[in-house]
Amino acid sequence: MTVIERSPRWVASISVTVFALAGTVFPFGPTPTWARIAAVGVTAAIAVALARNRTSGRNLLAGLLLIAAASAVIGYGGSATFSWFSMCILAGWAAYALPERVAFGLAGVLCLILGGQWLLVPDTGWAAWIAGTLFTSYACVQSRRQDQLMQQLKQTQAELVVRTAAEERARIAREMHDVIGHALTVSTLHISSARLALEEDPAEAEKSLAEAERLTQAGLAEVRAAVGLLKGQSIQTPLPGLADVPELIESFRRAGSEISLRNELGELTATQGLTIYRILQEALTNATRHAPGAPVTVELTQNAISTQLVVGTPARPSSPIRSGSGLTGMRERAEAVGGALSAGPHQDGWRVEAVLPR
Template sequence: MADRAARVIAPTMLALFAVVGAVMGHRSLPVGLVLAASVTAIAAATAWRGLVEWRLAVPLLVAAAGLVAIGHGNSANLVWMGFCVAAGWVALVSTLPATLTVGGVLGLTLVSEWAQQTEEPGWAAWITGTAFTLVACIFARRLRETVRQLEAAQHQLAERSRAEERTRIAGEMHDVIGHALTVSLLHISGARLALDEDPDEARRALAEAERLSRSSLEEVRATVGLMRTDAPGERAPLPVATDIGRLVDSFRSAGTEVDLTVTGDLEELGPTRGLAAYRIVQEALTNAVKHAPGERVTVAVTVESGTATVAVRNGGDVDASAPLGNGLLGMRDRAEGVGGRLRAGAEQRGWLVEAVLPS
C-alpha cells in the first residue's frame, strides 16, 4: 500500500514542484517548462514501471539534474522541494545502499550550490529538509517491514496454536472414545452371553454400557468446548486423578480383573497433571483389554513429594517388535507435556506402562 502510494504521490509532487520552479526560475518560461516536462516524463515513466533499488536511483538522479537546471543559483525557488520528494521516494521503496547513494548525491548537489552562492540564505534549510526526509522515510520503511514481520510471525503463531489445539483435541477424543468403545463392547458381549441364561445380568450389563456411553459423550462435549450440562451455567469438568478409582471400577464392571493401589494424596497433582495421569491410566487399561483380553491388570499410582508415578502392568504374550501406536504416542506426549517421561515395553510376561509426572 505504501509503495503504491509512493509511486502515485511522489511523481505528482515532482511534476508540481518542477512546474512551480519553472515559473519562479530565472530562466525563460519556455525553457523552464521544457525542463519541467522532462522531469515529469522521467518521474511518470519510473513510477509506471514500478522501479526500485538502483533502477530507481538512476532516473531519480537524472530528474534531480533537471531540477538543478531549473533552480540553479536561487535558494528561494520551491523547485528544491523536489529533492525532498526524491529522497523520500527512494527511501520508501529501496534498500539502504541505494537510498544512501541517492541521498548523498542530492546532499552534495545542495552543498555545491551553497558553495557557489554563499550569500544565499536558504541552502542550509534545503540540506536539512532533504536529510530529514531521507532519515524519516528510512525509519518509516524499517517500521513497515517490522510490522510485516510481526504480522507474519503472529499468523504463524496462530496457525501453530490451532494445529496444537487440533492435536490436543484429537488426543482427548482418541482416549475418550477408545475407552468408551472398549468397555461398552465388553458389557455388550457379556449381555449377549447372559441373554438366555441370566436376563437380569444382561439388562445390568446393557444399562452399564448405556451409562458409560452417556458419561463418555459428556467428556467428548467437554473436550471440544461444548461443556454445558442441562443446568444453566454449569459445566461438565474434565476428569482428574481422583477419578481414577471410578475409571478402574468401570473396567471391573465390564469383567476385567483390575487391581488398583494408590499411595499418597491424588489431589496434590492438581487439574493438569491429574488429567494426564487419568488419561494415561485410561489408555493403558484400554490397550490391555484390547491386546490381552482376560489377563489381570495392576494399576499403581504413587504420589510422593508432589511427584506422581503411574504404573500399569498386564499379563499375556506381547509382541515386543510391534510398532508404537497412536495410543502409546499420545500417552508419551501427555507425560512430556507436564514435564514428565513415560516408558512402555514388554516385561518377562506381559506389558508395562510407567509414567513419572514431576511436581
C-alpha cells in the same frame, strides 16, 4: 508483500511533478523557456517511470541526478526554487521503498549534490535543503520500519490464531478419542459377558447390559461436552481428575479385567489430574483391547520433582500396537504439561510410563 510493492509510487510521482512545475513557474532567476521545458520534461519522464515500473536503487540514483540537474537549470543553481523539493521527495520515497543501505547511499549522494551547489553558489539556503533531505530520509526510514513491524505483528497474530485453533482441535480430538475408545471398549466387554451369560445367568446378563448402558451414556455426555467446546460453549460437566481414578479402575474390573492399583499420589493440580486420568484411561483401554484377560498393574508414585504413572501387563499384545492416535495422544498429553511418555515391550510384557513434573 514487500514494502516496495505497497509503497505509493503515484504519490511520489505526482509530488515530484508538482514541485518541478512550481519551480518552473516561480524560477530563481531569468530562465530561458527552452530550459524550463526541458527541465519539466525530464522531471515528468522520471515521475512516469516511477509510477509504472519497479524502481531499483540505480534508477533512483539516476533520477536524483537528473532532477538535480533540471533544478539547477531552472534556478541557475540557486537554492530558492521549489524544484529542489522534487529531489527531497524522491530521496524520502527511496528511504521508504528501498533497503536502508541503498536509501542512505542515495541520501548521501543528494547531500553531496547540494553541498557542491553550495560551494558553487554560496547561499545559506543550501543548509536548509541538506537538513530537510536528511530529516525526510530519516523519517521515511523510521516509517518503513514501523510499517514492517506492523506487518510482522499481523503475520505473527495470524499464525498464533491458526496454531491456537490447531492445538485446540487436537486437544478436543484427543478427548473424544479417549472417551469414545474407553466407552466402546468396556461396553463391548460387558455386552460380550451378557451374551455369554444370557441363558445360564439372566441376572448377570442384565447387570452387564446395565453397566454397558451406563458407560455409553457417560461417554455420550463427554462427547457432547467436547462438541460444546467446538461450538465455543462453556463446560458444564466437571472434567475427571485424580479423584476419579478409583472409579475408572472399577469400571474395567466390572468388565472382567484384573487390575491391581498402587496409588501413592498426593495433591495434584486440575491439569495434572486430568492428564494422569486420560493417560491411564487410554493405557487401560489399550491393554484390554490388545491383551485381553491379562492382569494389569497400575502404579502412581511421586517424588520431590516428578509424578510417575506406570501401567504394565506381563503379556505381550496379541495384535501389533501401531503408533496411532492413542499412543500419540498419550505422548502429547504428557508433553503438554512438560513431561514425557514411553511405551513399548518390557521384559516379557508391555509397559507404559509417564513422568510429569510436579
